[in-house]
Amino acid sequence: xxxxxxxxxxxxxxxxxxxxxxxxxxxxxxxxxxxxxxxxxxxxxxxxxxxxxxxxxxxxxxxxxxxxxxxxxxxxxxxxxxxxxxxxxxxxxxxxxxxxxxxxxxxxxxxxxxxxxxxxxxxxxxxxxxxxxxxxxxxxxxxxxxxxxxxxxxxxxxxxxxxxxxxxxxxxxxxxxxxxxxxxxxxxxxxxxxxxxxxxxxxxxxxxxxxxxxxxxxxxxxxxxxxxxxxxxxxxxxxxxxxxx
Amino acid sequence: xxxxxxxxxxxxxxxxxxxxxxxxxxxxxxxxxxxxxxxxxxxxxxxxxxxxxxxxxxxxxxxxxxxxxxxxxxxxxxxxxxxxxxxxxxxxxxxxxxxxxxxxxxxxxxxxxxxxxxxxxxxxxxxxxxxxxxxxxxxxxxxxxxxxxxxxxxxxxxxxxxxxxxxxxxxxxxxxxxxxxxxxxxxxxxxxxxxxxxxxxxxxxxxxxxxxxxxxxxxx
Ligand code: HEM
Ligand code: HEM
Numbered sequence: 001x002x003x004x005x006x007x008x009x010x011x012x013x014x015x016x017x018x019x020x021x022x023x024x025x026x027x028x029x030x031x032x033x034x035x036x037x038x039x040x041x042x043x044x045x046x047x048x049x050x051x052x053x054x055x056x057x058x059x060x061x062x063x064x065x066x067x068x069x070x071x072x073x074x075x076x077x078x079x080x081x082x083x084x085x086x087x088x089x090x091x092x093x094x095x096x097x098x099x100x101x102x103x104x105x106x107x108x109x110x111x112x113x114x115x116x117x118x119x120x121x122x123x124x125x126x127x128x129x130x131x132x133x134x135x136x137x138x139x140x141x142x143x144x145x146x147x148x149x150x151x152x153x154x155x156x157x158x159x160x161x162x163x164x165x166x167x168x169x170x171x172x173x174x175x176x177x178x179x180x181x182x183x184x185x186x187x188x189x190x191x192x193x194x195x196x197x198x199x200x201x202x203x204x205x206x207x208x209x210x211x212x213x214x215x216x217x218x219x220x221x222x223x224x225x226x227x228x229x230x231x232x233x234x235x236x237x238x239x240x241x242x243x244x245x
Numbered sequence: 246x247x248x249x250x251x252x253x254x255x256x257x258x259x260x261x262x263x264x265x266x267x268x269x270x271x272x273x274x275x276x277x278x279x280x281x282x283x284x285x286x287x288x289x290x291x292x293x294x295x296x297x298x299x300x301x302x303x304x305x306x307x308x309x310x311x312x313x314x315x316x317x318x319x320x321x322x323x324x325x326x327x328x329x330x331x332x333x334x335x336x337x338x339x340x341x342x343x344x345x346x347x348x349x350x351x352x353x354x355x356x357x358x359x360x361x362x363x364x365x366x367x368x369x370x371x372x373x374x375x376x377x378x379x380x381x382x383x384x385x386x387x388x389x390x391x392x393x394x395x396x397x398x399x400x401x402x403x404x405x406x407x408x409x410x411x412x413x414x415x416x417x418x419x420x421x422x423x424x425x426x427x428x429x430x431x432x433x434x435x436x437x438x439x440x441x442x443x444x445x446x447x448x449x450x451x452x453x454x455x456x457x458x459x460x461x462x463x464x465x
Contacts, residue, residue, distance in 0.1 A: 008303050011269065011303040011304050012303050012308070014265050014266070014269060014306065015269070015302070015303065015305070015306055015307065015308035016308075018266065018269075018306045018307065018318065019307055019308065022307070022314065022317075022318075030321060031314075031317040031318065031321050032317070034317065034320050034321035034323075034324060035317075035320060037324060038320055038405070038407070039407070042405075042407040042408060042411075045411060046410060046411045050410035050411065051410055052406070052409055052410055053409065053410070053413050055285070059285060059286075061286050061288070065288040065289070118285060118286060118422065120404075120406045120422065121278070121288070122277070122312065122316070123277040123278040123312065124274070124275075124277055124278040124280075124426060125278050125280070125282075125286075125287060125288035125423075126282075126285065126286040126287060126288065126422050126423055127286050127288050128285060128286045203406075204406050204407050204409065204410065205406055205407065206406060234313075237313065238311070238313030238314060238317075239312075239313045239316070240313075240316065240317070240320075242407075243406075244405060244406055244407020244408070245316075245320050245405040245407060245408075
């Protein structure tokens, strides 16, 4: 019992010490900077376009877990779902020369990429699925980014705990060959819980980056002033913007 | 000559701080989804080969459940931990500490020598031979330096999706990402086991002098 209380005491001391460091200015800055060092190290050691592994169809998981929002709780979404998303629009706007408003039909007619990839959730679990959709780079090239554009922001129809979901990535990931706007999972139209009708696939990053229920893609020069300013719903709640670790 | 080189001492205490932060923040991360799988994928607790209990706040960093903050601590501490290990390997190869004090020769691996050393440990007789480490110590430290600590880094990077394209061969040879995650978790507890025995043995063998020597260097 004494040994256990010693361990508890040491554990508590470490916890208390760490929380004081986290609350201090330099401590908080170091904690925030570490993700950046990982991003730079990852990009230093390998091509920025290095591909995430793609699997055989046989490797696909029997089901694909839905997480976060499992639907969009509005009448408009339910009506759209019932109509097969005939009225759904994906707007491409912001720092682009040619803003676009794409229907599902437009998106299905673009050249498609199909990839069997593994999805890694920040919580720790993984699932494998086959995704189909046009490359994001293709859509951005069609809209023609202006030179000031540095990030791509994804607007979503869903709300989590009352706040709108959104995400953002940099242009290296936006033009990565495996970054696609998926509308099919395992050969079927995207299921509701997985983000119907459109979701982002940004392989090589954790699950929360893969925004679902996409309504707009926005090219921006800075993430300031968007949502809480940290670049995404979960990022505004303390999660790392670069989710490659 | 000092018993412990300056490089060894610096590394030892820096590494202790890193391992404490990594282990305790790792347990907070584990609380997010305390189920371990084998293979490339796994998300349904019914498929888990091991479901572990929730770790209480006094065992985790931070002391309440926060996956975001725990991950910040974990990936920050990963840097000094990994660079420190690289540093000590270079230092102990360069200054001969590895060859002199850690590496074991074929002659030492005789059963009689091992038995004599185990018997001495059981008698709580930890006299070091010629000021250096005895056989069991060499084996234990060799496993920690050569296997456990590098394995923590390799598997930690293996679970990170951004490293995957570069480490795919390693991940596949370990059985897939979820296997790598399982190994990361099990190796973390193996390391914890080492530290418990290690600290217990220090406490049993003139702890004040031992720790003082690990700080000031001591004499051979
Ligand atoms: C002594 C060193 C270390 C210890 C004791 C340790 C311990 C742990 C533990 C217990 C977990 C929870 C596993 C789970 O149930 O999901 C974890 C997760 C993790 N560790 Fe470490 N770790 C160490 C070093 C590292 C290093 C060097 C990295 C390098 C990047 C790393 C990256 C990660 C990542 C990314 C996760 C999250 C895994 C997940 O999503 O479940 N770790 N660690
Ligand atoms: C409170 C915790 C700790 C204490 C008091 C402690 C104390 C010591 C002492 C006194 C020595 C010298 C032993 C001798 O001369 O016979 C030593 C060596 C060593 N310790 Fe620890 N230690 C602690 C934690 C750790 C941890 C967490 C690790 C690694 C994960 C570790 C790894 C080592 C290694 C590898 C050596 C051999 C160093 C060398 O000569 O190269 N120790 N420790």
